[in-house]
Amino acid sequence: MENTNVPVISAKDLNLWYGDFKALKSISLDVGEREITALIGPSGCGKSTFLKTLNRMNDLVPGVRIEGDVRLKGEDIFAREMELTDLRRRVGMVFQKANPFPMSIYDNITYGPKLHGVRNKAELDELVESSLRGAALWDEVKDRLKKSALGLSGGQQQRLCIARALAVKPEVLLMDEPTSALDPGSTMKVEELMNELKKNYTVVIVTHNMQQAARISDRTAFFLLGELVEVGPTNQIFSTPRDKRTEDYISGRFG
Amino acid sequence: MSIRKQYDSDLEALKTALVEMGQNAAEAVENALEALCTADTAAAQKIVQGDDRINNMERDIEHRCMALLLRQQPVAGDLRHISTAMKVVTDIERMGDHASDIAEIIPHLVTVRKERDPAVSQAIAMGRKAYQMILDAMDALTAEDEIAARRVIAADDAVDYDFNAIKHTLAQEIAADPAKVDAALDLLMVIKYLERIGDHAVNVAEWVQFVRTGRYKDESMF
Numbered sequence: 376m377e378n379t380n381v382p383v384i385s386a387k388d389l390n391l392w393y394g395d396f397k398a399l400k401s402i403s404l405d406v407g408e409r410e411i412t413a414l415i416g417p418s419g420c421g422k423s424t425f426l427k428t429l430n431r432m433n434d435l436v437p438g439v440r441i442e443g444d445v446r447l448k449g450e451d452i453f454a455r456e457m458e459l460t461d462l463r464r465r466v467g468m469v470f471q472k473a474n475p476f477p478m479s480i481y482d483n484i485t486y487g488p489k490l491h492g493v494r495n496k497a498e499l500d501e502l503v504e505s506s507l508r509g510a511a512l513w514d515e516v517k518d519r520l521k522k523s524a525l526g527l528s529g530g531q532q533q534r535l536c537i538a539r540a541l542a543v544k545p546e547v548l549l550m551d552e553p554t555s556a557l558d559p560g561s562t563m564k565v566e567e568l569m570n571e572l573k574k575n576y577t578v579v580i581v582t583h584n585m586q587q588a589a590r591i592s593d594r595t596a597f598f599l600l601g602e603l604v605e606v607g608p609t610n611q612i613f614s615t616p617r618d619k620r621t622e623d624y625i626s627g628r629f630g
Numbered sequence: 631m632s633i634r635k636q637y638d639s640d641l642e643a644l645k646t647a648l649v650e651m652g653q654n655a656a657e658a659v660e661n662a663l664e665a666l667c668t669a670d671t672a673a674a675q676k677i678v679q680g681d682d683r684i685n686n687m688e689r690d691i692e693h694r695c696m697a698l699l700l701r702q703q704p705v706a707g708d709l710r711h712i713s714t715a716m717k718v719v720t721d722i723e724r725m726g727d728h729a730s731d732i733a734e735i736i737p738h739l740v741t742v743r744k745e746r747d748p749a750v751s752q753a754i755a756m757g758r759k760a761y762q763m764i765l766d767a768m769d770a771l772t773a774e775d776e777i778a779a780r781r782v783i784a785a786d787d788a789v790d791y792d793f794n795a796i797k798h799t800l801a802q803e804i805a806a807d808p809a810k811v812d813a814a815l816d817l818l819m820v821i822k823y824l825e826r827i828g829d830h831a832v833n834v835a836e837w838v839q840f841v842r843t844g845r846y847k848d849e850s851m852f
Contacts, residue, residue, distance in 0.1 A: 615844035
């Protein structure tokens with residue numbers, strides 16, 4: 376199960392409880408640099424919990440208890456000296472439902488960089504363009520940057536959220552079912568975008584769409600009942616999974 | 631019926647159709663050998679006509695595979711089974727073709743070769759080995775038995791050996807009496823078809839490893 380690529384994120388023996396409920400059971404998983412890692416599994420299997428642990432979004436959940444080790448390029452993400460805002464800048468997140476701020480497209484993108492101290496107008500303009508280009512949205516919105524982001528289509532809003540995540544120059548992008556609310560055309564655009572993104576970023580995506588995992592990811596990890604059942608190259612997982620539970624899940628026998 | 635149950639039942643029907651087609655091809659080969667043995671030209675004619683049935687089975691299996699690929703986007707074991715069916719169906723169809731090819735030669739062959747001709751008997755003995763290879767290859771595929779598949783692959787050596795031995799005999803026949811060239815070439819064609827049937831059985835057997843492991847001839851296909 377070892378990955379030959381240098382791990383950007385390395386989780387070791389990670390356990391997580393919500394109150395008495397153990398949601399993650401001894402998860403050890405490496406995420407390779409500039410790869411797309413897909414997390415799959417039925418609802419409630421722990422894949423989103425695992426994803427949210429990687430930038431400590433779970434810290435906000437009452438009653439959560441975490442044991443184990445998660446490292447971002449060797450640094451302990453739970454260490455006292457790890458600044459949460461810095462961790463979340465380095466590990467960005469895109470959610471299932473596009474959640475643009477109720478402000479202009481321009482302000483959506485510059486919100487993060489301003490928070491991190493960027494004030495220079497030219498620098499902000501440059502960030503807006505590069506982020507929107509990076510999210511394959513620039514050509515569609517360059518003439519209406521000052522218009523409300525809420526006027527964009529669902530697919531555009533999701534790409535805006537990706538652009539917003541890119542604006543703070545993250546190292547890792549976490550995506551929690553980023554296309555589950557999109558039509559096939561918008562889904563294709565986001566998938567093509569992910570393919571582009573992996574040239575510069577490390578991407579971890581939770582998806583319920585098996586074909587999507589097969590299409591876009593380099594490695595696939597299958598979670599079930601809080602356990603990591605199997606992880607491997609996507610071609611291997613979808614052609615010759617080692618564990619019968621993986622085979623049964625990906626071929627639709629349960630879940 | 632649930633969607634997955636329907637899928638399972640379609641996959642099961644595909645396997646059954648493949649087994650049935652393999653039986654038909656093997657039977658055609660067996661009948662061709664029998665017709666050769668008994669110089670039965672009427673039986674030979676029937677084999678030629680029967681080949682359409684095997685060709686139709688090939689179309690039906692291809693159709694089933696295409697429909698499953700289209701509607702189910704199969705993965706893992708399902709994908710391996712369907713792609714194996716699409717590959718071996720061509721070899722099985724060719725075995726049927728060659729049985730028919732042999733049957734087409736029989737009416738002329740019986741006019742130019744004597745009864746109880748030892749070279750014909752040798753060809754029939756060779757053909758029985760090729761026939762057995764078809765049965766064993768189909769059994770190995772159905773049971774997904776890699777050891778049995780390797781035995782089929784190894785068995786081809788005996789068929790190839792027979793082919794060369796009979797070919798040598800026929801060459802000597804021609805050398806001894808050039809007037810017999812017609813009779814010799816007829817039988818040479820027959821043994822060449824039988825030798826090809828053995829090769830197609832080997833091809834079928836080679837997919838057994840893939841259906842189990844995703845590897846074909848020890849190389850990963852994915």
